[in-house]
Amino acid sequence: MFSSVFTSTLLVLASVLTQVSTQSIDINSVAEATRQSWCSSQKAACPLICLQLPGATGDPVDNTCDADTLAYSCICSNNVSPNASEYSQTMAYYICTEANTECVNKCSTSACAAACRSDHPCGAQDPKRVNVTTTTSAVATTSTATSTAIKTNEATGAATRFALEMGHIYGTFVLITGFIAGFAILL
Known part of the structure; x- marks a missing residue:
């Protein structure tokens, strides 16, 4: 009742x-x-x-x-x-x-x-992370080693993102250079 x-x-x-x-x-x-x-x-x-x-x-x-x-x-x-x-x-x-x-x-x-x-944000501002699995590439035996591994992974992730962005820029540059060189040969 x-x-x-x-x-x-x-x-x-x-x-x-x-x-x-x-x-x-x-x-x-x-x-x-x-x-x-x-x-x-x-x-x-x-x-x-x-x-x-x-x-x-x-x-x-x-x-x-x-x-x-x-x-x-x-x-x-x-x-x-x-x-x-x-x-x-x-x-x-x-x-x-x-x-x-x-x-x-x-x-x-x-x-x-x-x-x-x-002044009036909509939706999730600070969402709770549920069922999150975190992995690292190194196995640490102490909390200091674990902290170092996490910081290294964060730095590696940033470096990877930077490298990918630079790869896009470099690839575009190579592509444009190739077109220019091809047109120069035709002339």
Whole structure:
């Protein structure tokens, strides 16, 4: 009895909270097809987000979205409603980006437009890394050796990225030089 009352209370609270967050944009300014797409993304994201919560499965107890009102609900199997604003491709993300777009449209200066987006970032700002596997190429026997190996791998990664970027530039240079040389021979 208590469990069903608690679950019902959570469902109502989640619905009320999501409706409050949707009041920050002009729903009518968003095309119906776009709102439908947002709902599809929200409903697809819910099970994936639930998988990241302790004690939850990818089978939410409530996963709904109304494209007419932009009200949505995502309640995981552990009866927790995740904070959708911490994720991209959710209704909270789309509402945030639309609110930022509406803000930019009202601006008359570039500083105002930049502030619209920088003052109200959307989606994951500092995402929690779940199920991350880290590997290193060297086996370390002490914490100092491990720290050195990690720093070496970070430096090697930066060097590799730099080498790849330089390879692209060098390759482009060689290609252009080859074309120039070919045209010079033809003349």
